[in-house]
Amino acid sequence: MILLPVPKKQEQKEGYFKIKLSTMIVMAPSCAPGTEVYAKLLKDEIAEYAGLEVSVTRGRAKEGDIVLEPDPALGEQQYTLAVEKDSILIRGGSLSSLGWGVQTLRQVIRQCAGLLPLIRIEDEPDLPNRGFFHDVTRGRVQTLPNLKKLVDTMAFYKLNQLQLNMEHTYLFRDLSELWRDETPLTAEEIMELDQYCFERGIELVPCLASFGHLYKLLSTRTYAEYCELTDSDSQEFSFFDRMAHHTVDVSNPGSMELILGMIEEYMQLFRSNQFNICADETFDLGTGKSKALAQEKGRDRLYIDFISGLFEFLIKNGKKPMFWGDIICGFPKLLKELPENVVCLTWGYLPNQRDAEVRTMHDAGAVQYVCPGVCGWNTWVNFMSGSYSNIRKMCSYARKYHAIGVLNTDWGDFGHINQPIFSIPGLIYGAAFSWNGTEIAFDELNRQISILEFGDHSGRLVGCLAQMNELNSFCWRDTVMIKEWTQKGKSREEIAKDFERKNIREKAHYNGELDALEEEFLTVSRSLDAGHKAIVSAASVSFLAIRVWNQVGQYILSVKDGNPDPEKGKELACELERCLYYYKKNWRENSKEGDLGKIEDVFCWYADRLRDGFSI
Numbered sequence: 001m002i003l004l005p006v007p008k009k010q011e012q013k014e015g016y017f018k019i020k021l022s023t024m025i026v027m028a029p030s031c032a033p034g035t036e037v038y039a040k041l042l043k044d045e046i047a048e049y050a051g052l053e054v055s056v057t058r059g060r061a062k063e064g065d066i067v068l069e070p071d072p073a074l075g076e077q078q079y080t081l082a083v084e085k086d087s088i089l090i091r092g093g094s095l096s097s098l099g100w101g102v103q104t105l106r107q108v109i110r111q112c113a114g115l116l117p118l119i120r121i122e123d124e125p126d127l128p129n130r131g132f133f134h135d136v137t138r139g140r141v142q143t144l145p146n147l148k149k150l151v152d153t154m155a156f157y158k159l160n161q162l163q164l165n166m167e168h169t170y171l172f173r174d175l176s177e178l179w180r181d182e183t184p185l186t187a188e189e190i191m192e193l194d195q196y197c198f199e200r201g202i203e204l205v206p207c208l209a210s211f212g213h214l215y216k217l218l219s220t221r222t223y224a225e226y227c228e229l230t231d232s233d234s235q236e237f238s239f240f241d242r243m244a245h246h247t248v249d250v251s252n253p254g255s256m257e258l259i260l261g262m263i264e265e266y267m268q269l270f271r272s273n274q275f276n277i278c279a280d281e282t283f284d285l286g287t288g289k290s291k292a293l294a295q296e297k298g299r300d301r302l303y304i305d306f307i308s309g310l311f312e313f314l315i316k317n318g319k320k321p322m323f324w325g326d327i328i329c330g331f332p333k334l335l336k337e338l339p340e341n342v343v344c345l346t347w348g349y350l351p352n353q354r355d356a357e358v359r360t361m362h363d364a365g366a367v368q369y370v371c372p373g374v375c376g377w378n379t380w381v382n383f384m385s386g387s388y389s390n391i392r393k394m395c396s397y398a399r400k401y402h403a404i405g406v407l408n409t410d411w412g413d414f415g416h417i418n419q420p421i422f423s424i425p426g427l428i429y430g431a432a433f434s435w436n437g438t439e440i441a442f443d444e445l446n447r448q449i450s451i452l453e454f455g456d457h458s459g460r461l462v463g464c465l466a467q468m469n470e471l472n473s474f475c476w477r478d479t480v481m482i483k484e485w486t487q488k489g490k491s492r493e494e495i496a497k498d499f500e501r502k503n504i505r506e507k508a509h510y511n512g513e514l515d516a517l518e519e520e521f522l523t524v525s526r527s528l529d530a531g532h533k534a535i536v537s538a539a540s541v542s543f544l545a546i547r548v549w550n551q552v553g554q555y556i557l558s559v560k561d562g563n564p565d566p567e568k569g570k571e572l573a574c575e576l577e578r579c580l581y582y583y584k585k586n587w588r589e590n591s592k593e594g595d596l597g598k599i600e601d602v603f604c605w606y607a608d609r610l611r612d613g614f615s616i
Helices: 035-049 095-112 144-156 187-199 239-244 253-267 291-297 299-316 332-337 356-363 384-400 420-435 442-452 461-469 476-487 492-500 510-525 534-560 566-587 596-611
Strands: 009-018 024-027 055-058 066-070 079-083 088-092 115-123 129-135 161-165 203-205 274-276 320-324 343-347 367-371 405-410
Touching (some): 144 161, 187 203, 299 320, 343 356, 384 405, 405 420, 442 461, 476 492, 566 596
Parallel strands (some): 024 066, 129 161, 129 405
16 A cells, blocks of 8 residues: 555554445544544545535544544644544544544545554654745646645645745735736735644745846836846746846845835744745846945855845844845854754755765754655656656755754746646655655656556556656756857857757657657556546646757757758747647646746747757
């Protein structure tokens, strides 16, 4: 039987518990308010997978019932599950851990329907904080219903913290320039999501860019004066520049007031007593308007003084600050100047990620989360093998260096082109390895996820998805960079030289392998439960996108070599436009418009150039 995360202790005996028409889900009288949500989740699982409508009540249980009961003898994050012949008993040391016991039983029911094996489980996580960090800023703003689906998935795998990366896609009341051409999340949507998370044992932690990564804010006419760089309001949009710029000018006294005003407005929407100010990748600091001040005091001093002001405000307002640790890792001794309760988020996303940064922060006395990634950025389908290796290593570093949590990240660099469903395997890798250090091989874990999450009886679905990423020869980041370099006047020779370094020539066979993989995927799709077929559409669009862009890369090579086929170029332009049509349709099924128009611009720019003969 598949249980994810793997429980710490489990025993199975001979025999079965039968869910009957008379079975009831009984909440003990001592159950806390909110237990009803978990009882309803269990009731719905039984209806869907066992085909039986059972009732929920509160009071004394009878033989044949499923009982939910708090147990003060258990730790706050401990639960037990006992499936006996005549009853099922779930106990938890808190409402949240009682809910984790329910999630485990749901996983059993999902596989065994109404005839459940007799098992006893005693379980608790290795790490108290196990979160997912989802980018709703750099391209894709998921709709509220889809964000709720994300929360449901997180709860099913016992994650207990969610952060939404926010830069400019929240509707700040007095910052209309910031969101006027966006489709932002509203205060009502955030508060509704906060309530939804709370009811499912998940803390929705506010997260707001407050130092670096304020490209949109600092590009407006009103707030450009607070940008470290000059003329930030006169630059054309660039995916690359949005990643690399802009940073707040700390030499301007109004900068702190502006950022604190945004934090104050945003933090009111959340129950959480934590707040992530981000403060990462402050690339421009000390290079423009604050250059003289940086020469006088040092860039490290400018950085630490500004974030200290933000921390002071948050602590004064009863919040525990969090921030990304990439900058302070360069001068860890200054950590001693920060308040004791500040949490450092130490990230690293390589498949063979070293432990140096986590170790440095540990040795400097930081309270830290370790932050791996699901590796979906700049890809049509996530780099799952890299994500698996990265998450497994980083979770092991969290244990080794006594981190208090893991925050698994899903960034959206260059438009967040991958469909959200392709990040779910990475989310589950994080849930599994942050709960329990038990090693599960990549292929085996993918098999388990295919069955448990996607209803794939063949167990091959996630393995197919993982191979898709490996067959993309002309990747999205390179696609965008050629367009932006061309528009910025970079020389053809430099662009051509960079393009040649991508080794696209050696990957001409990829589309043949992709066609074979798509046939395998469609064969696997026959094994999917009816309720899980939506992934077929998402994968089909991604197969198409990878195939077409691979062809574009090969065509650019033919132009560079002096033997292009103009008719082939026109055919490719049509294929790009057809792909774009299906992609936009797929996007709008789960997301607001967001940066869809900017992604569309890239497709159309290439289509126009293909019709004109395309030259680098």
